[in-house]
Every structure is written in structure tokens, then in C-alpha cells.
């Protein structure tokens with residue numbers, strides 16, 4: 094099995110045997126929008142599994158290769174040169190749940206779930222948001238009551254991406270309503286195939302059909318599926334969200350789709366199509382390019398910080414903000430450049446139709462700015478009137 098830290102040349106030589114080279118620097122995915130193609134991603138993950146190329150930092154027995162930080166970076170850079178399947182359906186497992194299980198899960202939980210995440214055989218979703226808990230996520234009210242060695246979960250979640258095809262859900266639940274809202278939460282892995290779990294689709298304007306609301310009616314969950322300690326759900330949530338923002342504020346949003354040489358492919362395409370002949374169009378295109386470059390630099394700085402500290406921090410919120418701004422500028426301008434055809438809905442407009450959601454998913458722009466203000470710039474925290482009140486005594490909308 095692989096163990097030595099490989100050079101970039103050795104990594105490319107190994108990947109040449111498995112993958113086709115990319116013929117352009119175009120973004121490989123719009124976060125799965127409208128496609129929900131599970132087979133291509135699973136095949137891709139299985140291809141990379143034995144060499145540990147997809148999750149190189151993970152232990153070898155779980156589908157990684159015990160790579161050090163330098164090798165992880167070299168592999169990520171090398172993979173950018175090849176055709177990569179759309180891995181959006183597998184994103185929660187690979188980028189959020191895997192790192193959490195490695196950091197906070199028991200050995201039994203790691204043995205049970207990590208390999209099936211790495212080879213794509215099991216998909217995970219993130220069950221955090223509720224009708225009364227979005228930006229104010231600590232207000233989550235889905236209940237988990239103890240019943241012998243099990244827990245009985247009851248309540249509902251909403252905006253659950255990938256819920257339509259997930260096998261497991263990482264579910265934030267209220268285990269103690271008598272303490273303040275941040276302290277009475279616990280994280281569970283819930284079996285989405287349980288008859289007590291009902292998944293209802295919510296179709297988005299970009300064609301996504303994996304988006305769902307989930308109703309949980311007395312689902313029995315063994316205590317062995319509790320992730321982390323009892324009452325420790327908030328710290329796991331914060332850690333998972335930091336991973337999510339670091340992931341969104343990165344390549345998947347087009348953050349690093351081209352090198353710092355030349356122009357990105359979308360700008361070349363606009364030029365070749367004659368869209369940049371007028372001064373106003375050129376001005377807007379330059380604004381989109383500047384946002385793109387600023388995003389690349391912010392993403393690189395965030396990645397360097399994460400690599401140095403060993404875990405993603407609040408800088409991911411800044412990276413997410415920059416990535417969203419760059420993505421939206423490109424998507425809206427791309428629609429305008431298409432002229433009257435830009436008003437017709439079609440495959441080419443998936444980016445335009447996906448763009449508004451970017452400012453909401455993974456935490457809204459306003460919430461990211463609050464994090465940057467309070468945790469990076471050290472500005473005064475906004476008032477939190479419910480900080481010292483037990484969850485049970487808080488005013489609820491229903």
C-alpha cells in the first residue's frame with residue numbers, strides 16, 4: 094500500500110494510469126445542479142479508492158493514504174489537471190462527515206462508515222436546518238428522548254440537500270431542553286431508510302430534485318450512532334460548518350479553476366463570441382475577472398491557514414463570501430452575455446439559476462459577515478438576548 098510522500102511527477106504518473114486529462118480549465122461542476130448523476134461520481138470514487146487519491150489525508154484502511162500536508166496539496170493540484178466526475182452527491186460524506194468522524198467519532202464508527210464514504214457506496218446528508226432554526230441553528234428543536242440503549246427522534250428538518258438519495262443523515266437533535274439552547278444539543282447518525290423517516294422533495298428553480306424536507310416520527314436510533322458526547326452537538330455543528338465553508342469557499346465554486354496564467358475559459362469564450370466588443374461589457378467582464386482573482390487569492394490564503402493550523406477556522410467564512418461574489422458576478426454576466434437567449438431557461442443557464450442560493454446555503458452572507466466581524470476583526474458581538482435562558486423557556490413561533 095502507498096506510504097511514501099510522492100513528488101508531483103510521481104503523482105501525475107500514477108493518475109495518468111487512471112484518469113483522462115482535462116482539455117479545458119472550465120469548472121467541472123455547478124454543485125450538481127440539475128443532474129443528480131450518482132453513477133458517474135461513484136465510479137470515479139471507486140477508481141481512486143485503492144490508491145487513496147480522493148481522501149489522501151485519511152488513514153489507508155479507510156480509503157486514504159496517510160499523506161502528509163504537502164502530499165495532500167500536491168495530489169489536489171494534480172487532480173485539477175484531469176477530468177473529474179461531479180462529486181456533489183458525495184460532498185457531505187467526503188468533506189464534512191469524514192473529517193468529523195476522524196476527529197470526533199469512535200473507532201467503531203470510523204470502521205463502520207469511512208470506507209463506504211470514500212468509495213461512494215453510501216451517501217450522507219446534513220440534517221441541521223429546521224423551520225425555526227436556520228441562521229439561528231442552535232434553536233434546533235428536533236427531539237431525541239432516551240429509551241434504554243436507544244434514542245427516539247421526533248421532529249422535522251428542512252432544506253436537506255441530497256436527502257432524496259442519502260443513506261445516512263447527520264442529524265442535530267435536542268436532548269435537553271432544560272439548559273441554554275447551545276448546550277442541550279447532540280449529534281446522531283440517522284438511517285434515512287428507516288420507516289420512521291419520511292423524505293419529501295422540494296424542487297429548485299435550477300432543476301435540483303435532491304433537495305428535501307424530512308419528517309422524523311419516532312425513529313429509533315441506537316446510542317452507538319451518537320456522534321461525540323451527549324450535549325456536545327453544538328461544537329460538532331460548528332466544526333462541520335467550518336469544513337462546509339472551507340469547501341464552498343474553494344474550487345467547487347470556481348475558486349481555483351485556472352492557474353494564474355492567462356484568462357479563465359469563460360472569459361476566453363466571451364471574447365471569442367464577440368461579447369466584449371463594447372466598453373460597458375468589457376468593464377463588467379473586468380469586474381468579474383477581478384472578483385475571480387481576489388477569490389483565488391482568498392481561497393489560497395484560507396487553504397494555507399487551514400493547512401498550518403490543521404483545522405478550518407473562521408477564515409472559511411471570508412473565503413465563502415469571496416467565492417459567492419465571484420460565482421454570482423460570472424453567472425449573472427454570463428446570462429446577460431447570452432442576450433435574449435439568456436432569458437430562456439436551459440442547461441446553459443444552470444449557473445444563473447443556481448447563483449441566488451449561493452448566498453444562503455452553508456450560512457447566509459450576513460451570517461458570514463457577522464463571523465468575520467466578531468471572530469476575525471474582533472468587533473463587538475451583536476446582542477444575544479437568549480444566551481442565558483433555558484431552551485424550554487424561549488419564545489417559539491409555534
Ligand SMILES: Cc1cc2nc3c(=O)[nH]c(=O)nc-3n(C[C@H](O)[C@H](O)[C@H](O)COP(=O)(O)OP(=O)(O)OC[C@H]3O[C@@H](n4cnc5c(N)ncnc54)[C@H](O)[C@@H]3O)c2cc1C
Pocket residue numbers: 218219220221222223224226227228229251252253254255450453454455456457458459460463
Ligand atoms: C440550496 C440550499 C441548500 C441547503 N442545504 C442544506 C442542507 O443540506 N442541510 C441543512 O441543514 N440546511 C441546508 N440549507 C439551509 C441553509 O443553511 C439556511 O437556509 C440558511 O442557514 C438560512 O436559514 P433560513 O433559511 O432559516 O433563513 P433565516 O435564518 O430565517 O434568515 C432570513 C434572513 O435574515 C438574515 N439574518 C438572520 N440572522 C441574522 C443575523 N444575526 N444578522 C444579520 N442577518 C441575519 C439572513 O441573512 C437572511 O437574509 C440549504 C439552503 C439552500 C438555499
